Amino acid sequence: MLTLGMRLIKNIKNRHFLVLALYFILAVLLAVFLHSFLRKHSIHEIVADLNGIPAYKKAAALVLTSLSFFILSFYDFLGLKYAGAKVGKKQVMLASFISYAFGNSIGLSVLASGSVRYRYYSACGLSFGDISKVIIFTTATLWGGLVTLSGITFAVHSPLLSFPFINLRYAGVVLLLASAAYIFMLFRYREPFSIYSMPVSLPSPSLGVMQIFVGCADWLCVSAVLYVLLPDSANIGYFSFLSIFMLAQAAALISHVPGGVLVFETVLLSFLPPESSGAAIGALLVFRITYYILPLLAAACLVGFSEVLRLKSAMAKPILFAGRMYNAVTPMLMAAVVFIGGAYLLFSGATPVNPDRLPFLAKIIPLSLMESSHFLASLAGMGLIILSRGLLKKIDLAYQLTLILLTVGAVLSLFKGAEVETFALQGVIIFALFPTRGLYNKKSSFISEVLTKEWFFTILVIFLVFTWLGFFSYKHVEYRSELWWTFTFDDQAPRFLRAMVGLFTLIAVLAAFKLIQPSKPAFVPYTDDINKLIEPVVAKSDDTTAYLAYLPDKQYLFGEDGKSFIMYGTEGRSFISMGDPVGPEELAAELVFRFRKMSEEHGCRAVFYEVGADYIPHYLDAGLKIFKIGEQARVKLADFSLEGSHWSGMRNTIKKAEKEGCSLRIFSKEEVLPLLPVFRQLSDEWMQTKNSREKRFSLGCFSEDYLMRMPFAAVMRDNKPVAFANLWMTDSKHELSIDLMRYGNDAPKGIMEYLFIKLIIHAKEEEYEFFNLGMAPLSGFELHSFSPFWNRLAGIMFKHGERFYNFKGLRSYKEKFKPQWEPRYIAVQSIFSLPSALKSIASLISGGASGIFSK
Known part of the structure; x- marks a missing residue:
């Protein structure tokens, strides 16, 4: 059932369709009930009850x-x-x-x-x-x-x-x-x-x-x-x-x-x-x-007022407290307030003006000004609703346009119906919004970041509500073609009709502009020119995971001097860096900050996956939160030896494999190319045996363009490879590691352990400092009364998650080599973005949402 469900989801072009459809059905049901109920009443009765x-x-x-x-x-x-x-x-x-x-x-x-x-x-x-x-x-x-x-x-x-x-x-x-x-x-x-x-x-x-x-x-x-x-x-x-x-x-x-x-x-x-x-x-x-x-308005004013006082040198402690945290709360709060202000301004265009104010307006303003004010105020209200999402995204253009529309809407509300209440509401919102200018500094595209499919759906629903409210308010009016061209102070239904057409035109224009706008390339293909920039940086790195930069699924953010880069992938609303920045550590701070800024400019979150402890200060300085995700095992080769009772099993593994005619051979990257078809066959046999699929992003895959750039280790029997692993080796001989480990159907039992042991011995002979065994996910968490929630959750998953992944078995296997365990972390913007970030990472590694639940 799970596989069938995932296939159905995969076949849906836009997965948000289900959510939108459910909300649409709910909106229709509510609209049908309210319409059947309210048709017994008129707008005049409701206003009378309200004023009463x-x-x-x-x-x-x-x-x-x-x-x-x-x-x-x-x-x-x-x-x-x-x-x-x-x-x-x-x-x-x-x-x-x-x-x-x-x-x-x-x-x-x-x-x-x-x-x-x-x-x-x-x-x-x-x-x-x-x-x-x-x-x-x-x-x-x-x-x-x-x-x-x-x-x-x-x-x-x-x-x-x-x-x-x-x-x-x-x-x-x-x-x-x-x-x-x-x-x-x-x-x-x-x-x-x-x-x-x-x-x-x-x-x-x-x-x-x-x-x-x-x-x-x-x-x-x-x-x-x-x-x-x-x-x-x-x-x-x-x-x-x-x-x-x-x-x-x-x-x-x-x-x-x-x-x-x-x-x-x-x-x-x-x-x-x-x-x-x-x-x-x-x-x-x-x-x-x-x-x-x-x-809500009082809270918005309180936050805005606290920011004004925050700028002063002498502040009371409560105001200082609010001022320190206003930048995290304000965008959400202001977006909600502007949305409400826009809706109030919009819907006032679908309801009659207080008739007691019309004689006063007729004496002081011309009819043309009142008509145009009513029309433009409705457009301004819809504009504020659209812009509220831009405020949530901290887009600078959205902030500037919001202040303009609030000011224009306040003035127009006076001309269209002497609506002092609307004028006051817009003024309060301006007062609350004006001091928060420093928050809105994102330079990303307004159209692509704000006018999403979900937001278009919301705008369409609001337009339908506006239309229904107008026809409900003027249901006593006999509609005829002449109404479109009726311009008097007393006839208000024609103003609603013209505003309705104007709003529909605005939405249609925005939708058309969104459709014809060229989409940003979601992926920059790997090219030889990029390889020329990557190769010297990878060669100087002491971290073997830098080899993942050669995979064709990566994008790159280079330092200004070209001596460092971040390799990353995009999934959903996440920009995910694979590991720490590659290059000298002194260049990392600038790259981490630029990566987060770039992510936010695209309306996405920055995520750093499988990072080490040495770079934590740079992530903290960039405003990110750190969460442990497991530990990496590295064998210190200077201390490694097969002597002693602990290693007797491994000695027997070597003797047994060599008795069956097995031996280890290292192929240079120049020798690998003609053998790739043989290794491909072994890889295909291994994949069929495991009923597995190629992973990516944080793991290598069998790509010839990727594998031809590194040496191979192969287990030979009868002068024929029966198992292989591609090698990651640093030029400084700080570390040697392996990526793919695969074997064919003819390989003897225990061949992978034999390959591991012989490679560790080879690395020691070549005077490497460490042999990297890779990470054991969700392991190494200390659980006690002071453990944070995430550590406890990870500990539970490690202990009871064998159904989904061999957490304990992987840790136990690597423990046999007596490695040094080093923590690995994920850096995200907040604890609330952690679940979404982990889901995006799993989808990126597995090649889509369906891959998360299948091998």
Whole structure:
């Protein structure tokens, strides 16, 4: 089944199609429901309900929102207590507010708010393990409160909630039992226990009970924000409303749609009584603004304001704390804020202007200015939505265009309908965005990096929503051809129609430009000219893995003096360097920095795979994080000897092979060429026996252009090769290593061990310093109470991953030669990019995603 699934995936031209199709189906279902529901109402009724919400109710909603975010800070306080870490109260409340303001609106709250917490708390000296504990604890608190409070409300079984084949009272009992089981575990497992060798420590009973209590208190507070906004005519009790609210929030969280937009509203409206559902629409709009948009804008202003103060010489500690970490959080935060500002400006073009303002506008501005302002403001709103992705990518052109469109949009909003609210919103965003200029310094192509297929899909969905909203707002209008050319202050439907055509034209032009734009070559082919640059650098290197530069799957970034280079490959959104920079170490810092900058200019992440400890300072200086991935075995030849009881087995291996007529012969690279067909046959036989396929990138492959550049070692029997290995040898005789090791069907048993032993003896005779046995993945990890999460995960994979790879066997085999073990690392931009980087590396080595799951 797995192989069949991989084949199906491989046959799909664009694998993102599945994800886009699922989101499209979800969007269609939501749109159908909302349309069937809202056709019973008009835009005037919704506006009337919105304006009918008293000011004191809006003020109460603001107070309850503030109280909710205050309670959310206790998630972090309790989480830090669970992790045994100490952080100042101001720092905790700042990190909590920004992370939840951002996570609530962007969706994927564990990743979004978790990444913000990691950035802020790491600046306070917390380790990754402690921060992970805080994130896990706060996530458990959120879901614990949701499960417990939902269980209570469902157990009472509100008559408003009914499903076929499901009794919600039983569902509520199950949820309460789950919550009770968690509390029972807190009392039962007071000592740490292990799950797959990973130590797990539950909170103390008092801390766990407080966790559930705080989670429930927060959900009660959030639900109260929306409940107080409902008009008195809704006629629904709080407890009945709470059961519907909890169900809608659960659906929104599971969907991972940003902010649960439309998912939350759809579930809520479908269960409210018919007489109260119409009145709830206005309350939902105010709820969205109060609980989501206003905190997000406040967080954006806070980050921007902290950066202004950061530039001053004297700063308070909380501001200094925020200033140090703003550059990691701000691009995501500003992108979300600009997206919301653009959507607000865009959708205001699909809804009627307040009729009370039209007489005032007619007196002070000409009709032509109002018409053109309405048209251009809609285009500016869509432009801001498009540019928000450019801000996320830190593109300088996107930043400059965003400031221009925000300014233009603010001015146009006044001319098109005296929309002071829109003007103020755009001004707040400009204030928050302006001080962050230094973050946006990427010079990459705006079209190729921003206008991706996924983003075009998002833009198209937004355009469809704009179109539907316009026709819904003006459904009382009788549409006829004359409307296109109607220009009066009172007729607003024609303005929407002209804006709709303008937006469609803008999207079509961008799509056409994207299609005709020549694509960047994803691969620079290996040529003789490049070989002339590579060869002298490889010859002077003390690291035999430099020979991988001769493989035809590599691309190269050369130092300015041509005496060093980085060999790399591209996969997905990763630029992956194979090993450390090749060349003198003093040139490495400049190359590492340039490689990361080049990667970011292409909208990708920089990854350094299988690097050594000597170059770690250069990767840290480039802002990368280091994670161990295994250990490399090297035999120190000066100490190597086959004498003694430990080596008796190897002596017997040599005697047995030589008794069968085997001997080792070294062929120079000049002698290799005529023998390549013979070695090819041995290689094909070995591949068939192993039912394997050629790997690449970090391993050699049987390519004649590659193999003819190095000597070979062959095991001869009856003057005929039965096994071979190509040799990597440094000119300085620092190290000798082998790449391909293959044998034919006629080779005697134990031939590979014989080849290994004889080559080590040969290397010692030739006075090499080390014989490199290669890496043992995921080995050499020390597991103790202070081990970080990645080390524990790698240790579990090494111990229990024999089903996928012979981790233990490979380590054990190389251990027989008593080598020196040296750690090998991967350098990535953050812990959150590590899984994606490892997946890209596996795909690059295996020749595609299907190769990861097959030999």
